[in-house]
Amino acid sequence: MAVRAKVLGTGSYLPPKVVTNDDLAQIMDTSDEWIQQRSGIKARRFVDEGVVTSDLAFEASKAALASAGLEASDLDMIIVATFTPDHFFPGLSSFLQRKLGLDATPAMDLRCQCTGFVYALQTARAFVESGIYQRVLVCGAELHSRGLEFTDRGRDTAVLFGDGAGALILGPSEAGDGILNCRVYAQGEHAERLWMDAPGLAYQGLTNAQMIAEGRQVPSMDGRFVFKNAVARMPEVLLETLGECSLGLDDVDHFLFHQANLRINEMVARKLGADPSKVHNNIQVTGNTSAATLPILFDQIIREGLVARGQLVTMTGFGSGFTWGSCVMRY
Ligand code: UT7
Numbered sequence: 346m347a348v349r350a351k352v353l354g355t356g357s358y359l360p361p362k363v364v365t366n367d368d369l370a371q372i373m374d375t376s377d378e379w380i381q382q383r384s385g386i387k388a389r390r391f392v393d394e395g396v397v398t399s400d401l402a403f404e405a406s407k408a409a410l411a412s413a414g415l416e417a418s419d420l421d422m423i424i425v426a427t428f429t430p431d432h433f434f435p436g437l438s439s440f441l442q443r444k445l446g447l448d449a450t451p452a453m454d455l456r457c458q459c460t461g462f463v464y465a466l467q468t469a470r471a472f473v474e475s476g477i478y479q480r481v482l483v484c485g486a487e488l489h490s491r492g493l494e495f496t497d498r499g500r501d502t503a504v505l506f507g508d509g510a511g512a513l514i515l516g517p518s519e520a521g522d523g524i525l526n527c528r529v530y531a532q533g534e535h536a537e538r539l540w541m542d543a544p545g546l547a548y549q550g551l552t553n554a555q556m557i558a559e560g561r562q563v564p565s566m567d568g569r570f571v572f573k574n575a576v577a578r579m580p581e582v583l584l585e586t587l588g589e590c591s592l593g594l595d596d597v598d599h600f601l602f603h604q605a606n607l608r609i610n611e612m613v614a615r616k617l618g619a620d621p622s623k624v625h626n627n628i629q630v631t632g633n634t635s636a637a638t639l640p641i642l643f644d645q646i647i648r649e650g651l652v653a654r655g656q657l658v659t660m661t662g663f664g665s666g667f668t669w670g671s672c673v674m675r676y
Pocket of ligand 1: 374380383427459500504571575604609
């Protein structure tokens with residue numbers, strides 16, 4: 346039987362500080378009612394001072410290694426999906442590798458925003474299936490809270506995001522389980538519909554006082570346009586990945602969608618006619634943790650005992666780029 350990349354273990358980490366909608370309403374013009382009605386979010390986690398994204402990635406990775414019964418030294422490759430790294434360079438993966446106590450294990454960052462984890466799975470899977478690497482750590486980690494603007498100007502994005510990390514370890518299996526299919530896409534045409542303009546090397550000195558005054562370092566989003574595209578693309582790519590394995594929606598035991606907005610996921614599930622009891626969400630308490638949403642959610646439902654070995658799990662994402670993708674696996 347063909348070699349497939351199978352999940353050997355999972356882990357996740359959310360920083361302990363809970364920030365409710367009411368907490369945010371005290372510092373800017375928003376309300377619990379608006380946030381819940383539009384996005385389903387009730388609370389999110391924010392890091393404390395001094396904590397960086399690689400700390401979150403480290404905690405999630407340690408938990409994934411423990412659940413796989415592996416040591417960091419067993420890893421052949423580290424892939425981290427993030428667009429909120431500790432520094433411009435080197436990548437977050439170098440800091441994670443160091444925190445894991447490793448000195449030569451290859452480590453790379455992958456930047457595909459909220460679809461980053463699906464892209465990372467597609468990449469890691471290729472390494473495992475080809476036999477190039479046997480044990481690949483795939484991590485999604487984001488620290489948004491330090492990059493948002495908690496003012497009336499920044500409120501449209503500040504209320505949506507949270508901090509956290511999730512990870513899993515892939516290894517080879519010839520038992521018919523593992524990742525069955527994965528598809529990823531991008532449409533750069535819409536890059537500016539959800540982006541952060543600066544700081545960037547498009548600008549001399551990365552940014553300047555005028556750009557900062559204009560708020561170009563704050564994420565900006567054409568919310569309705571993003572919403573419409575997410576609701577169209579996620580079902581499309583999920584059906585494609587399932588269809589290519591001759592599987593249908595009824596075969597799926599667990600649907601995991603990117604956690605950007607509960608309303609998006611409810612609409613996607615309705616559009617598909619997916620059994621609501623098989624659709625998992627945690628955005629209510631995590632907010633949108635971008636590349637970390639899918640591995641956090643996956644780890645949580647595994648630890649809650651909801652997922653049995655052999656069940657069919659799908660992970661589907663959409664985000665800035667635009668990027669989108671879906672992965673079908675037999676857990
Ligand atoms: O993770 C990557 C993918 N991201 C997404 O998929 C996000 C997709 N988009 C969305 O989730 C939704 O579009 C949002 C939740 C971002 C916004 O919901 P919406 O129903 O599309 O609202 P809107 O942007 O049309 O804004 C409606 C009103 C505006 O006021 P006016 O112009 O109607 O007077 C905003 O100024 O709500 C106002 N508003 C707020 N009010 C209270 C914007 N942000 C806030 C806020 N609190 N935080």
